[in-house]
Amino acid sequence: MLARKYLFPHVIEMNYQARRRLGVNVYLIDGGSEWALVDIGYLDSVDEIIELIRTMDFNLSACKMLIATHADADHIQGMAKAREVLKAKVGAHPSSVEAMETADEIMTYATIRAQNFHIPMPKCKVDVKLNEGDEIKIGDVKLQVWHTPGHTAGQLAFKLNNLLISGDNIYKDSCVGVIDAHHGSDLPDFIDSLKRILKDDSEYLLPSHGPVFRKDPKIVQKAIDRLTQYQHMADFGTCAVDWPLLEEWEAEVVSGKMPDFSKGK
Ligand SMILES: [Zn+2]
Numbered sequence: 001m002l003a004r005k006y007l008f009p010h011v012i013e014m015n016y017q018a019r020r021r022l023g024v025n026v027y028l029i030d031g032g033s034e035w036a037l038v039d040i041g042y043l044d045s046v047d048e049i050i051e052l053i054r055t056m057d058f059n060l061s062a063c064k065m066l067i068a069t070h071a072d073a074d075h076i077q078g079m080a081k082a083r084e085v086l087k088a089k090v091g092a093h094p095s096s097v098e099a100m101e102t103a104d105e106i107m108t109y110a111t112i113r114a115q116n117f118h119i120p121m122p123k124c125k126v127d128v129k130l131n132e133g134d135e136i137k138i139g140d141v142k143l144q145v146w147h148t149p150g151h152t153a154g155q156l157a158f159k160l161n162n163l164l165i166s167g168d169n170i171y172k173d174s175c176v177g178v179i180d181a182h183h184g185s186d187l188p189d190f191i192d193s194l195k196r197i198l199k200d201d202s203e204y205l206l207p208s209h210g211p212v213f214r215k216d217p218k219i220v221q222k223a224i225d226r227l228t229q230y231q232h233m234a235d236f237g238t239c240a241v242d243w244p245l246l247e248e249w250e251a252e253v254v255s256g257k258m259p260d261f262s263k264g265k
Pocket of ligand 1: 024072074075168177208209
């Protein structure tokens, strides 16, 4: 039997447990009589993760749910296989269902044609729709479901006492999950989700990538400030809310005002 390495009471993270980088962070929520996984990662690592769980002496038939934080391939490519092997239910936000059930290669990020990037994306049935305010009971533990759109429309986070499993909302270096119009990113929603995290009383953030960290308002505020700027920058294309320079230019064009280079620099 393998010793369980708890990060916090009821929480094991499988990369830390395996002592190697498996991919996305995979949180095992141990409720005693039942357990659940938050994300599963790539198809390649499913067997190893399940084998680890078995050797940690968890009953494989006691998996309450396989939870998808959102429908990105790096988080859920292995979900259909895990669902089949564990005979467990898959839970996701309603906005993630179509991408998961049709294995939409754009929405799941399985294909980025311009970069010649492609990974197979198995279709995965979603058995349980997880909505804002829902509670997932896993043995003695209750996860509160937060809908935190922004990175994707279906991004979820989960509150467990003083912990927030925060998905792709924020990482330890203040970076956030990729902002991309094709995959449903929304800057105003993202800022609202970050403000909610900032206001919340959780002490630790358990993100989907990189280290688990103590919540520092400065880290979250830095991301809010950046995304607030992004809303008005051409760099973010159709994700930007507006582009003030273009509006000024249009007003000049319409009024017939020509650029004036006669004045000094
Ligand atoms: Zn991610």
